[in-house]
Amino acid sequence: MIGHADTAISDPTSYIQQTEELRTKNHPLFLTRLEEIHKVSSTLTEQQRWQLHYLDAWEALFEGDVAKSRQYFEEVISKSGDPNLSAKASALLLTSYGMTREYEKAFVLANELTSQLPGITDVPARLQVLTNLSQTFNLAGQTDLALKYAQMMAEATPPGASLCYPMTDRVFALSNAGKIGSDSPDFRQAVDACTSAGQPIITNSLWLDQGEHLLKEDKAAEDLVLLNRIQASLERNHFQSHMLSALVQRARAYERLGQDEKARKAALAAISLQEGDSPNEWLRYAYLVLYHVTKKQGDTSAALGYYERYVTQTQGYLNDVSARTLAFQLAKQQVLAKKLETEELSKQNAILKLQQQLDAKAVETGRLYIVLLLIGLTGIVLWLLRLKHSQLRFKRMATRDGLTGILNHQHFINESERQLRHLERKSGQASLLWMDLDHFKQINDTHGHAAGDAVLRHIVKVCNGHLRPGDLFGRLGGEEFGILLLECERDHAIAIADRIRLAIEGDPLEHEGMMLKVSASVGVASTCNAGHALQRLCRRADAALYRAKRDGRNRVIADAGEGTSVFA
């Protein structure tokens, strides 16, 4: 329980809520309780203080202090952080714009509230927004919209709760549309709902509207009965616009009944109630009554004066009506323009998105092309490599001996001729070794052909270990080899040949657990004796080899000119 001086409030939240419900039900009690809450305001939570601020704003609007109410409502909307309270404040701000004839602002706000509606789920806030929307659209002459919001309000009203507000908004919309008369059951039903809900101010609004219909239907006496019946309630609740409209209605009723003095008094009372001379439908009627009465009484100058005020008011009223319609249309146009703009933007966004997608696709396609190109290029490169490899293989096959990898007979001959020609030009020397393995047949016969092959490969390996890179080494056939030693004098060649012979002899091949030992006979011919012609060199070397074989094998015999030889 929180308290201050003589006031004690045990549950401020529900107390504030109950006080809010009293606004139009029991306005004097509402004021008393509002004062009580203010006394304990220092003990309230922040949210409760904003609720109190909202009630202060409502009261300021009820009293006609629009500026104060608007300031308070705007503070609630921007600072309270309470979406439901903000929605209610916006709804009442809407009404305040209507009261000050700022119709454009009102309809722009109405449009905003309409779009926010789906998100407003708090029942009291939703009902407040719906009733203010219905009233605002009714003010603009948009009675269908007003009816729609009244219907939505009825649907949003929880079961068992009063339908006073939605029924009243419905009656006002139907009434404004000229769809009901004074005897319409809609009046009766709405009045019953509001009476049993304990809403005298709303009930009085309905009675006054029914009175307007009675006047239109030329039932002035009935209207006066009605006005007399609600007079006490009007005075009790002291709602300024009700007091004003009731007095004007009374004045018009008296005038119709020929009770001019009463009509004049009522009209003057109405004018005295109104502060300022701003356009107003009731004042328009008040001046019209005064014009008729004074004219009838023969007071022409006074009648003229009232008539001028009546014309001014009419002008103002008509301007006001067209301003409402215009503002509504303007706001509608703005909303439409905004919608179109949004649609245009979303179209542009869609185009941009498409563009981006196309760009992405182009990049993707570009990438695909690059990948395909790379695959193609790689394929071509691989194909070229394979081609090169094949060419090399073919070239190798064409120039090399398949078993040992050294030059084949034909290529050895060709290359040797080329090198000898070259050496001849520069007077260089070369020596040709003609080498044949001894009794090789026995290897084949004893150990098999494969062993013979292995020995041939081994011999090539041994020989290569004693040759320079530029020397030519070829297999002339079977177990016969030719070696052309470039830039090599005869004696040096004999020494190399003998080193090779010794190496072959001293390096048997281990093959499948067997030591395969071979020897070689070598014939040497040199350009210094035989000249640079290959044929002659071969003949001389071959002859020397023949002698080496004949003389017992495993030896080197060098050609020493025609018919001579040197042993190594």
Ligand SMILES: Nc1nc2c(ncn2[C@@H]2O[C@H](COP(=O)(O)OP(=O)(O)OP(=O)(O)O)[C@@H](O)[C@H]2O)c(=O)[nH]1
């Ligand atoms: N394993 C193997 N044997 C070969 C190859 N080419 C030739 N031969 C064999 O080499 C042997 C050469 O024998 P011959 O010409 O009688 O000469 P040899 O047995 O070496 O006797 P001499 O030359 O007189 O010392 C033959 O048995 C051929 O079959 C070859 O590529 N691989």
